[in-house]
Amino acid sequence: MSRQMGDSHRRFLQTMMSNGVISSSQASALHRHCCETHGAHYSQEKVEDFISVINAQLQPLFMHIRKGMSEEDGLDYFALVNMAKTDITKMSSDYADNELELFRKTMDLIVDSENGTASSTDILNCADSLQTKKLKKKETEHVLNKFVQDKWLNEIEGEYTLSTRCIIEMEQHMRTIYPDLIKRCFVCHNIAIQGQICENAVCGIKIHLPCVARYFKGRTDPHCPSCNDFWTHEIPEVQQYSSQTLQSQSSCAKENTAGPSTSSTLATRRSRRS
Amino acid sequence: MSQRSAGSGARRSRPGRSQVILDDDEPDVSSQPSSSQVQRARCSFTPQQIEQKVAEVVQFILIKDQKKIPIRRADVVKHVVKEYKGQYPGIIRRAGQTFEQVFGLNLVEIDSKNHVYILVNKLHPLPGEPISMCPGSPKTGLLFVILSLIFMKGGTVKEILVWNTLKKLRVYEGVKHEEFGDVKKLVTDVFVRQKYLEYVRIPHTEPLEHEFRWGARAEQEVSKMKLLQFIGELHNEEPQTWTQQYREAASVESNPR
Ligand SMILES: [Zn+2]
Ligand SMILES: [Zn+2]
Numbered sequence: 001m002s003r004q005m006g007d008s009h010r011r012f013l014q015t016m017m018s019n020g021v022i023s024s025s026q027a028s029a030l031h032r033h034c035c036e037t038h039g040a041h042y043s044q045e046k047v048e049d050f051i052s053v054i055n056a057q058l059q060p061l062f063m064h065i066r067k068g069m070s071e072e073d074g075l076d077y078f079a080l081v082n083m084a085k086t087d088i089t090k091m092s093s094d095y096a097d098n099e100l101e102l103f104r105k106t107m108d109l110i111v112d113s114e115n116g117t118a119s120s121t122d123i124l125n126c127a128d129s130l131q132t133k134k135l136k137k138k139e140t141e142h143v144l145n146k147f148v149q150d151k152w153l154n155e156i157e158g159e160y161t162l163s164t165r166c167i168i169e170m171e172q173h174m175r176t177i178y179p180d181l182i183k184r185c186f187v188c189h190n191i192a193i194q195g196q197i198c199e200n201a202v203c204g205i206k207i208h209l210p211c212v213a214r215y216f217k218g219r220t221d222p223h224c225p226s227c228n229d230f231w232t233h234e235i236p237e238v239q240q241y242s243s244q245t246l247q248s249q250s251s252c253a254k255e256n257t258a259g260p261s262t263s264s265t266l267a268t269r270r271s272r273r274s
Numbered sequence: 275m276s277q278r279s280a281g282s283g284a285r286r287s288r289p290g291r292s293q294v295i296l297d298d299d300e301p302d303v304s305s306q307p308s309s310s311q312v313q314r315a316r317c318s319f320t321p322q323q324i325e326q327k328v329a330e331v332v333q334f335i336l337i338k339d340q341k342k343i344p345i346r347r348a349d350v351v352k353h354v355v356k357e358y359k360g361q362y363p364g365i366i367r368r369a370g371q372t373f374e375q376v377f378g379l380n381l382v383e384i385d386s387k388n389h390v391y392i393l394v395n396k397l398h399p400l401p402g403e404p405i406s407m408c409p410g411s412p413k414t415g416l417l418f419v420i421l422s423l424i425f426m427k428g429g430t431v432k433e434i435l436v437w438n439t440l441k442k443l444r445v446y447e448g449v450k451h452e453e454f455g456d457v458k459k460l461v462t463d464v465f466v467r468q469k470y471l472e473y474v475r476i477p478h479t480e481p482l483e484h485e486f487r488w489g490a491r492a493e494q495e496v497s498k499m500k501l502l503q504f505i506g507e508l509h510n511e512e513p514q515t516w517t518q519q520y521r522e523a524a525s526v527e528s529n530p531r
Binding site for chain 1: 375376378
């Protein structure tokens with residue numbers, strides 16, 4: 001297999017750059033498309049090798065294509081990460097100062113919350129006390145919309161969460177500024193923002209919703225994998241999370257273009273907490 | 275590129291100041307021949323530092339290019355290159371190599387007097403991509419219609435003709451379009467700043483009239499032959515039907531830029 005960068009890799013990278021984040025099924029379809037377009041050798045299971053060739057070239061430029069799991073649908077996504085600036089300043093070319101401050105405040109709210117969400121009401125309240133320049137209600141809504149469109153936040157029924165892209169890109173940054181608040185998922189060991197937390201105060205482990213679904217699948221009497229206390233939360237259905245079978249269908253790419261935010265799996269999540 | 279990154283590792287191990295000068299213009303220190311360490315440290319950089327600067331320049335240009343706004347040398351120097359100014363030609367050349375070899379983009383100087391650059395995509399976006407290489411493509415569609423019109427009309431069209439053509443597509447000059455927003459602004463300002471179109475005043479017209487031409491980015495990035503094939507398919511004709519346009523497209527194609 002060639003480790004040399006070719007036009008197939010360049011086309012893949014350019015598509016990553018203009019989209020920011022793509023699902024792993026999209027990555028597979030794109031991998032195939034790029035290889036076929038430029039007559040490069042294609043082997044279906046080699047998408048990660050293909051990406052590692054690109055990453056070797058990106059390394060001196062402090063960029064990296066990194067894989068991460070969506071906290072909502074449990075699927076893998078690839079995001080193009082800029083490691084030169086590991087904080088929010090990388091968004092700075094697209095947003096004004098007060099918009100960035102709003103983003104920071106939103107992130108604070110989300111990370112501070114137990115379940116990894118922030119309500120639009122709470123965010124609107126923040127907008128009133130921005131130090132840079134206050135945002136009116138209408139402006140705040142517009143900016144929040146832009147964050148969703150640019151795939152930094154997801155929104156469902158007025159509740160905001162950090163997008164997969166945001167988590168992949170800003171994991172390092174979040175670990176630095178919220179060292180005590182950021183937990184790892186007990187099941188998959190990745191950073192966990194949205195999830196369920198063990199009610200046992202001395203335990204308090206966190207598990208992603210898709211990981212909860214997989215882990216407790218078929219168990220009528222779920223217990224915490226760490227402290228063995230009863231797991232009090234509602235267990236989401238696993239079927240909704242397991243769509244890895246979509247992998248090789250290129251048609252799914254179209255349905256997915258709206259990004260992870262369109263995931264319908266959230267319906268169950270909403271009923272979980274009072 | 276691969277050689278460069280392989281080499282940089284080796285070079286990194288000896289941070290010698292003596293072998294600083296790469297193959298590029300060196301900073302002008304000749305007027306002040308000083309052997310003091312301070313002076314040298316200020317004017318010379320390790321290959322590693324240069325490497326870092328190249329990476330920063332690449333990042334800077336990529337960010338600027340997201341909005342398709344041409345990049346001015348003055349801005350690159352002011353915001354990124356700074357005290358490495360003397361090394362600028364080498365740095366920008368290396369950045370250009372990186373764009374080509376890693377990203378499939380050409381860094382093209384479209385104005386050599388004021389040193390203005392754009393990034394041009396060497397890999398043409400294709401129909402039927404599983405994910406679009408350039409999202410926001412409805413606007414690209416609009417642009418293509420205008421570029422086609424200009425090309426078919428011999429290189430220049432009056433503004434009024436553009437609006438009359440767009441009317442047939444239900445895009446109106448003074449009306450906010452749900453996809454494009456302020457169409458007038460998009461066509462006469464955004465596309466113009468992005469260097470896809472030129473929008474020039476026709477002299478001695480009263481009231482004032484304007485005409486459109488292809489902009490520098492369009493000349494670089496859009497294949498006239500592909501455009502003609504596309505138009506041919508629309509009209510169910512061979513591209514050769516349009517003799518003059520075909521000749522022009524073929525001549526561009528045979529003289530790669
Ligand atoms: Zn997990
Ligand atoms: Zn527990």
